Amino acid sequence: MKFLFFLILLGSLLIGCSKKSDQNDLKDFWDSFEMSADKDKWLDHYYSNLQENVNRKDYSSELLNVAIAYKELGNIPKNYNLLHKVNKLANKQGNLSQLGLVNRYLGDYFESIEVLDSSFYYYTKAEKYYSDIESERVEFARVILYKADVLYDMGITTESEVETIRALSILSQNKDHRLTYEATVKMTLILKDLNDFASAKKYYDKIPELLSILEDSELYEKDIDRGWLSYYNNIGGYYDKMEDFVKAQSYYKLALQKPYVENHAKLHAMILNNYANSLINSNVNDLKIDSLLNKSLLIREELNHQQGIIASKVRMSEYYLKKKDTVQSLRNIKQAYKLAVETKSNSDVLRILKFLAENEKEEKNYYLNKYIVVKDSLHNVEKSTRNKFARIAYETDEIEKENTILVKQTLYYGISAIIFLLLILTLFFIYRLKLRNKKLAYQKKEQDNVQRIQELLFEQQIASEHAKNEERDRIARDLHDSVVNRIFTTRLNLEKIATKDNESKSRIINELLKSEQQIRDISHDIHDNLFHQKQSFSSVFEELVLSQTNSFNTVFKCSVDAQIDWSSLTIQQKTQLFLILQELLQNVNKHSKASNCFVFFIKNKEGILLKVHDDGVGFNSKVKPNGLGLKSIQIRTKKLQGIFEIKRLNKTTISILQIPFKINN
Structure with missing residues (x-):
């Protein structure tokens, strides 16, 4: 996790070389935050007011301040959500400096929860944004150094060394004592792991001078204590490697005697663990060892510091093995192995597998084979990464040479390129205009065709209706003029015929009258319906x-x-x-x-x-x-x-x- 000793400098990063009044506003924010009795309540109120002014010019910068303040209060979920919100705003505005900063803080967030692959991803994104900003060389060096931290934690030591050297190279031309101190410490740890003790000692010797310079700066006053504790711990580790255990233990004791050591819990646990290890390696049968190991583990468990817990479990396993307590030793080392796999701590996985292959007799071959596979895999990853960065370095040099030539050529070809571009754009717009006109003409023609087809269909339908109506009209006329007249004539003739059966004659005449009236009604109905059809569409x-x-x-x-x-x-x-x-x-x-x-x-x-x-x-x-x-x-x-x-x-x-x-x- 990175610390908040850059809060005042953050103003210049958020607003670049902006006006002095903006810097004062930023200072006022942090002054008010630090002075408030209830920081959580003050910050929630400030954020609520900020949401009512989302259109203000400095909204995204203020939002980033609030996100960082939530991180300081330990409200990690809100910090993460606001960082993503700022990231979207910065992308929309094309603000490279703010994009670099917010991606760096996203990297910090994932490092704090020990999701190292995501942390590396965001640091790499931040590096790309800063690489295009000449005025942000210090921030450029910072994210490179943070990448080196992640690589070191992942066990890719050689690549971590490459990135740390890159950061130190940039810092040599852009003075920043704090970052130079952090990079120097990182180099001591890397070189110690690579067993290059002579080179490591050279970097160790630079640290007291850098800490003394930082002590004179009010900005870093509260972090100097931690710096000295780290120095005592690391130089103690160096002398442990050199097997000068007495000198190593003197530095651990010096660190543990400092009154402020308990204010830095993670570092306190590390010093306790390393001190215990030094006592173990010096073959001292000291009762303090159990106390030191247990206290270190307890602190790390309270912090839920996964990698620290792994280190404590490994150290306790080594200690119990030395005491011939194999059961306790294997129990602790297997717990450490499970955590190492879950957190993807490759260096710890490899170290633990080696221990198990040497000491777990029942499953020796299993762990030995697994150790070989993991070691080969890590070797391949490190080799691939090393080659990749070597290639990037080479290509970067080539690009720089080409850029020098291109700058000169731009002077001669710039105007020609602009004229050519304008010509292309003009032709393009003419082409698009013609294409659009053709499309509109085609659409109009198509629409006219569709309308004509509809009219023809209507005409055909009306013609069909007209033909039907004429046929109905003909049938109605035939019924009325022909059939009715025939029945009428038949009825008259029947009335004139003399017959003895007058009753039957009358019945037939009545039926003919009814038929005549019925046909007349049907004819009228057809006419009425025909009239209706003519009126309906x-x-x-x-x-x-x-x-x-x-x-x-x-x-x-x-x-x-x-x-x-x-x-x-x-x-x-x-x-x-x-x-x-x-x-x-x-x-x-x-x-x-x-x-x-x-x-x-x-x-x-x-x-x-x-x-x-x-x-x-x-x-x-x-x-x-x-x-x-x-x-x-x-x-x-x-x-x-x-x-x-x-x-x-x-x-x-x-x-x-x-x-x-x-x-x-």
Whole structure:
């Protein structure tokens, strides 16, 4: 986990070389935060007020301040959520400096919860953003150093060394004593692990001087104690490696005697563990060893420091093995192995497998084979990574050389490139314009063709209706003029015939009268129905409505006022009305997601009223209706001299078209 000794410097990182008033605002924020009695309540209130001013210019910077403050209070979930929010804002604004900073803090977050692969990912992203900002070289070095930390924790020591050297190289040209101190400490640890003790000692000797420089700075005053504790611990570890246990233990004792050692729990646990290890290795039968090991483990368990727990378990396992307590030794080492696998601590996994292969007699071959596999795998990963960075370094050098040449060429070819680009853009827009015009012409032609086809279909349908009506008219005339007259004549002739059976004669005459009247009634009914058919165009619209289907399974219904005289409209006007209704139904099918759709044709004093109701999602009135469908409806409405509007009432969308009976075209 990284610490918050950069809070004042954070202002310059968030706002670059901004105005002094902005820096004062940042200082005021942290001063108020530190002085508040209830920091959680103060910060929640500040964040709430900030959310009411999301359009302010420095909103994302202020939000990042709040995120960092939540981290200091230990509210990690809120810190993480706000960091992601700032990340989105910075991406939208294209703010590279802020993108670098927020990705660095996301890396810190994942390192704090020991998800090292995600931590490495965000540090790498931050590195890429900072690499393009010349004024952020210190921050560039910082994220490279943090990457080195992650690689070291993952057991990829050689690559960690490469990254640390990169950071020190950048820092040599951009003075930052704090980062230089951290990188120097990292180098001592790496070189010690690589058994390069001579080189490690050179870096150890630089640390007291760097700490003395930092002691003179108020900015780092509260972190100097931790720096000295780390130095005593690391130099003690160095002398342990050199097998000078007495000198090593003197440094551990010096660290544990400091009154502030308990204020740094993780480091305190590490010193206790290392001191115990030094006593074990010096073959001292000291009762303090058990106390030191147990106290170290207890602190780490309270902190839930997984890697620290692994280190304690391994150390206790080694200690119990030395005491010939194999059961306790194997129990602790297997617990350590489980944690190491869960946290993907490769160096610990390898070390533990080696221990198990040497000391777990019952499963020796199993652990030995596993050790070989893991070791080969780690070797391949380290080799692959090392080659990758060597290739990147080489390619970077080549790119720098090419950039020098390109800068010179840009002076000569820049203007030509701009002119060429403008020419290409001009030709492109001309091409797009022509293409658009062709598309519009094609669409208009297609629309005209469709309209003509509809008119032809209407004409054909009317012709068919006309033929049917003429045939009905003929049948009615034949019934009335021919059949009725024949019955009438037959009845008259029958009345004149003399017969003895007058009763039967009367009955037959009555039946003929009834038949004559019945045929006359049928003829009149046919005429009435024929008159009605000539006045109706309803079936065309009903068939159109009832034939609609869509993926929403909308139920379509249609009602046409029988009083409407369709003969008052020409075939072209009926076509326009048909196409308007067709377009409205298409809108329902495409966009409404409606369960029901009702279509009404109503005769009123103004003329014919068309209403389409649907219970779908509705029409967004805030969006300007630029769709071709609505434009088409408006054009056709104008041709019909009508009025068209769309309303939303009680979760129902209502499209209304009013046209007059007589249209002057």
